[in-house]
Amino acid sequence: MKPPSVDRLARSLEHVDLPFPLLVESVREAVRAGDPDRAEEMAIRRTRQLLQPVINATGVLLHTNLGRAPVDSELRGAYQSLEYDLSTGARGDRSVHAAALLALVTNAEAAFVVNNGAAAVMLTMRTLAHNQDVVVSRGELVEIGGSFRVPDVLTESGARLVEVGTTNRTRCADYERALADERFDVGAVLKVHQSNFRLEGFVEEASVQQLGALPVPLIVDLGSGLLDARCPWLEGPPPAWLAREPAVKQTLASGADLVTFSGDKLLGGPQAGIIAGNAELVAKCARQPLARALRPGGQVLALLQSTVLAYLRNEGDRIPLWRMAGADNDSLRQRGLAVARAGSIPTDRVSPTTAVMGGGTLPGESIPSWGLHLPSSFSELLRNQTPAIIARVHRDQTIVDFRTIDPADDTFVAKVLAGLDGPW
Numbered sequence: 001m002k003p004p005s006v007d008r009l010a011r012s013l014e015h016v017d018l019p020f021p022l023l024v025e026s027v028r029e030a031v032r033a034g035d036p037d038r039a040e041e042m043a044i045r046r047t048r049q050l051l052q053p054v055i056n057a058t059g060v061l062l063h064t065n066l067g068r069a070p071v072d073s074e075l076r077g078a079y080q081s082l083e084y085d086l087s088t089g090a091r092g093d094r095s096v097h098a099a100a101l102l103a104l105v106t107n108a109e110a111a112f113v114v115n116n117g118a119a120a121v122m123l124t125m126r127t128l129a130h131n132q133d134v135v136v137s138r139g140e141l142v143e144i145g146g147s148f149r150v151p152d153v154l155t156e157s158g159a160r161l162v163e164v165g166t167t168n169r170t171r172c173a174d175y176e177r178a179l180a181d182e183r184f185d186v187g188a189v190l191k192v193h194q195s196n197f198r199l200e201g202f203v204e205e206a207s208v209q210q211l212g213a214l215p216v217p218l219i220v221d222l223g224s225g226l227l228d229a230r231c232p233w234l235e236g237p238p239p240a241w242l243a244r245e246p247a248v249k250q251t252l253a254s255g256a257d258l259v260t261f262s263g264d265k266l267l268g269g270p271q272a273g274i275i276a277g278n279a280e281l282v283a284k285c286a287r288q289p290l291a292r293a294l295r296p297g298g299q300v301l302a303l304l305q306s307t308v309l310a311y312l313r314n315e316g317d318r319i320p321l322w323r324m325a326g327a328d329n330d331s332l333r334q335r336g337l338a339v340a341r342a343g344s345i346p347t348d349r350v351s352p353t354t355a356v357m358g359g360g361t362l363p364g365e366s367i368p369s370w371g372l373h374l375p376s377s378f379s380e381l382l383r384n385q386t387p388a389i390i391a392r393v394h395r396d397q398t399i400v401d402f403r404t405i406d407p408a409d410d411t412f413v414a415k416v417l418a419g420l421d422g423p424w
């Protein structure tokens with residue numbers, strides 16, 4: 001039985017917007033800590049543990065801890081034509097919407113959507129090279145963010161790794177030697193984009209064109225999901241910071257049989273993984289029993305579909321990530337000045353900053369931006385707002401970077417700043 005005091009204390013907290021069991025949990029935690037007076041503080045802290053929208057003022061466009069690409073998260077409570085054919089009234093196919101559009105925009109024969117990039121690589125390897133060998137350059141046995149390690153993913157998929165070349169140099173002949181070696185039964189060649197680091201100096205790698213000509217399927221794990229190097233969805237030419245980033249469309253055109261990439265990196269959509277390329281190989285992946293365990297839900301497919309429709313209309317401004325990444329730098333300065341004035345902060349606190357793409361993409365590349373420079377102690381005050389404003393702390397300063405803030409949130413940011421005291 002519940003001690004009556006816990007119940008009473010929890011009832012006294014009903015002004016905190018939480019279901020009763022969570023209030024009870026908070027009271028218990030305070031009692032356990034020997035300080036029942038802190039129950040309210042615990043309950044408020046519990047509300048902060050719920051998944052909620054935040055304002056990203058870090059200047060990191062794909063902030064891994066803030067869900068990478070910004071997407072709408074509203075639950076609309078509607079049914080969807082997920083697997084229902086509206087023309088015939090018969091059972092439909094969940095590959096005709098988002099997946100079909102992704103194929104169209106990248107000029108792939110077909111595409112298949114799974115839960116994330118890691119799942120896309122895993123499913124591809126499991127389908128094409130289970131109990132077989134996969135040839136990978138030693139320079140591409142990489143680790144990407146939260147525990148995605150190429151050798152481990154291969155092992156889990158039941159494929160055997162054959163390493164070729166060296167850390168800095170791998171030639172096509174290295175792959176050819178492995179293919180000719182009769183100890184190996186090679187199911188595929190895997191080329192992995194070194195997403196989050198850069199090798200400089202005495203380096204060499206085999207091109208997609210060369211590897212695509214080999215007699216086994218070439219799978220390229222691109223990771224970031226830049227759909228087209230020409231960026232036709234942007235008004236001007238492709239930005240300089242994209243110059244080294246391989247794109248899906250061009251990689252397929254160069255001879256990759258399949259490419260894999262994430263939905264929530266440079267694609268700017270929800271968390272998802274995409275396998276695109278040769279129709280027969282894509283269909284084989286889709287038929288693999290593991291595919292069922294890796295499939296995303298309708299909400300994800302709906303978000304992905306609206307993202308890709310914007311690409312097909314060449315309307316980058318409809319994709320929040322590209323709207324932010326492509327915003328004119330002077331407009332960021334103007335917004336910074338307006339927010340400073342509205343918040344009664346000296347305008348000399350507004351100065352240039354350096355934003356980055358983040359999310360394990362575009363290492364070493366920076367994107368010019370403008371931000372408000374505040375004392376470092378302000379980061380906690382900003383974080384404690386609802387919605388929380390997550391700023392960047394750099395060299396004893398809290399920087400509120402406007403490149404990653406939705407302009408619709410400027411008024412809120414200004415209001416919060418107006419309530420804070422200097423010293424400036």
Ligand SMILES: *Cc1c(COP(=O)(O)O)cnc(C)c1O
Pocket residue numbers: 116117118119121144145148192193194195221222223224261262263272273360
């Ligand atoms: C990011 C990345 C992955 C993992 O994708 P997730 O969507 O994070 O699972 C795999 N390979 C490469 C090259 C990547 O950049």
